[in-house]
Amino acid sequence: MDAMTLLHERSSMGKLMGPAPSREQLEAIYCAALRAPDHKELRPWRFIEFSGEGLDRLGELFAEAEFREDPKATDECLNSARMKPKRAPMIIGVVAKVNPDVPKVPKIEQVISAGCAAHGILLAAHALGLGAMWRSGKYAFDDTVRKGLRLGDDDELVAFIYIGQLGGRHKPIACHDSEDFVERWD
Numbered sequence: 001m002d003a004m005t006l007l008h009e010r011s012s013m014g015k016l017m018g019p020a021p022s023r024e025q026l027e028a029i030y031c032a033a034l035r036a037p038d039h040k041e042l043r044p045w046r047f048i049e050f051s052g053e054g055l056d057r058l059g060e061l062f063a064e065a066e067f068r069e070d071p072k073a074t075d076e077c078l079n080s081a082r083m084k085p086k087r088a089p090m091i092i093g094v095v096a097k098v099n100p101d102v103p104k105v106p107k108i109e110q111v112i113s114a115g116c117a118a119h120g121i122l123l124a125a126h127a128l129g130l131g132a133m134w135r136s137g138k139y140a141f142d143d144t145v146r147k148g149l150r151l152g153d154d155d156e157l158v159a160f161i162y163i164g165q166l167g168g169r170h171k172p173i174a175c176h177d178s179e180d181f182v183e184r185w186d
């Protein structure tokens with residue numbers, strides 16, 4: 001797939017099946033993520049790979065977050081939280097590892113850089129014929145989850161990228177007119 005086709009046609013896939021990407025595919029995916037623009041080469045990225053029992057552990061964290069938010073949450077609600085990570089054979093958590101004390105590189109730049117790394121993962125997955133979907137959801141901002149994943153006070157959980165084999169067809173790509181978004185100062 002040529003680069004422009006990839007950039008124009010990448011799309012998300014919510015329906016994912018096993019097996020998880022191979023080690024070789026993951027290596028190519030992380031190489032793409034590590035090419036994210038990075039002011040002052042801070043490398044403000046941390047990737048957490050969840051698969052197998054790791055997905056169960058993440059599900060337990062989600063259920064714990066749900067319970068802390070509402071101790072009266074029903075078993076159905078807790079089980080639904082527990083099952084969320086099971087929508088893919090692998091999840092890559094993308095964390096912005098923020099250093100708040102770097103001159104000229106404020107937190108927002110470091111978080112954006114981690115967002116670009118997440119986009120790199122999506123693009124590489126698509127190029128490899130894998131399916132992937134960026135999800136955050138409320139758990140990405142939850143203190144129980146943050147603590148369970150050992151995020152520092154200034155860190156941000158930028159993405160949970162669900163990744164695996166395509167489990168369905170890509171939806172048609174929305175056609176936008178760039179004129180709606182571009183202004184020109186000629």
Ligand SMILES: Cc1cc2nc3c(=O)[nH]c(=O)nc-3n(C[C@H](O)[C@H](O)[C@H](O)COP(=O)(O)O)c2cc1C
Nearest residue numbers: 010011012013133134135136137138158159171174
């Ligand atoms: C920061 C961020 C968080 C997102 N979180 C969710 C989410 O929690 N649940 C969801 O269904 N889509 C979420 N999305 C949107 C999907 O990843 C996807 O981009 C959207 O469904 C459009 O599909 P497309 O990527 O094929 O255009 C998120 C996107 C971004 C950039």
